[in-house]
Amino acid sequence: MMGQESEQKKKKKPFGRQKYLNNFVRNSAGEYVYVGKHYRWDGDRKKELLALWIPAALQIVLTILCGCMPKAGMEQRFYVLLPYLAMFTGVFLQTWKLIDLSFAGNEIRDYIYKRTVPVLRVLPWTVMGTCALTVIVEIIRSTEKEFTQYLWMGLFLAMLCAVFGCAAFLEQKMKRMDLFSAK
Numbered sequence: 001m002m003g004q005e006s007e008q009k010k011k012k013k014p015f016g017r018q019k020y021l022n023n024f025v026r027n028s029a030g031e032y033v034y035v036g037k038h039y040r041w042d043g044d045r046k047k048e049l050l051a052l053w054i055p056a057a058l059q060i061v062l063t064i065l066c067g068c069m070p071k072a073g074m075e076q077r078f079y080v081l082l083p084y085l086a087m088f089t090g091v092f093l094q095t096w097k098l099i100d101l102s103f104a105g106n107e108i109r110d111y112i113y114k115r116t117v118p119v120l121r122v123l124p125w126t127v128m129g130t131c132a133l134t135v136i137v138e139i140i141r142s143t144e145k146e147f148t149q150y151l152w153m154g155l156f157l158a159m160l161c162a163v164f165g166c167a168a169f170l171e172q173k174m175k176r177m178d179l180f181s182a183k
């Protein structure tokens with residue numbers, strides 16, 4: 001009984017230690033080597049990343065510009081800013097994961113794959129949903145009596161539609177691409 005308890009304590013992962021660290025072992029030179037599962041790009045890595053980065057970069061620029069619009073972006077009511085901030089956060093997280101994937105190299109370790117690819121398949125849906133909600137709320141806001149900035153609203157809505165289109169393109173690209181094969 002006493003031996004089993006001490007054995008369980010040894011097997012228990014220390015607090016703060018990530019599970020993937022168990023996949024590193026020391027070689028004869030004393031250096032740590034990753035022995036876990038790897039994934040490889042099926043197609044041309046540069047082409048695939050370029051196909052992901054072009055709409056992502058456009059999405060980043062348009063999202064920032066939407067927030068800088070004089071009437072439509074900067075002077076919003078809280079009920080318009082909240083969905084916009086959620087969209088901005090989704091675009092930021094999507095960019096962060098794309099950066100993580102871009103710097104992972106040709107052979108991607110299992111823990112990097114698990115924290116980037118599944119998230120990159122879900123985040124475009126988040127961006128599209130919050131973008132659509134921002135459009136709906138902006139249209140509702142335009143029915144207020146003091147609203148007179150139809151030119152800025154039109155430009156704001158056009159940029160939001162472009163962000164939605166970029167997110168839809170990224171979602172389709174991630175769905176169609178079988179980016180990696182296990183090694």
